[in-house]
Amino acid sequence: MNSSPSRxxxxxxxxxxxxxxxxxxxxxxxxxGIGIIARDYDGFVLCGRAVILDYKMDxxxxxxxxxxxxxxxxxxxxxxxxxxxxxxASLVNRFKFH
Numbered sequence: 593m594n595s596s597p598s599r600x601x602x603x604x605x606x607x608x609x610x611x612x613x614x615x616x617x618x619x620x621x622x623x624x625g626i627g628i629i630a631r632d633y634d635g636f637v638l639c640g641r642a643v644i645l646d647y648k649m650d651x652x653x654x655x656x657x658x659x660x661x662x663x664x665x666x667x668x669x670x671x672x673x674x675x676x677x678x679x680x681a682s683l684v685n686r687f688k689f690h
């Protein structure tokens with residue numbers, strides 16, 4: 593029996609004046625794939641983007657690169673308020689505690 597509390601896996605809307613940017617990464621041998629999806633407060637997809645990096649990279653660095661790509665996309669599209677979402681706990685904790 594699993595004693596850990598269940599977590600909600602549904603999408604949570606950002607505030608009306610913000611964009612939510614989900615970033616994800618996949619690493620296979622020497623290829624890194626980065627995915628970016630930006631949505632408004634209604635859940636409307638504003639952007640879907642994939643970036644392929646064809647060089648070997650540590651998984652932790654790939655997670656940093658995914659967030660960097662998301663920040664660059666937001667800056668290039670004049671997004672003034674964004675919430676970033678990633679599945680990398682160590683990256684989130686580094687930002688949270690520093």
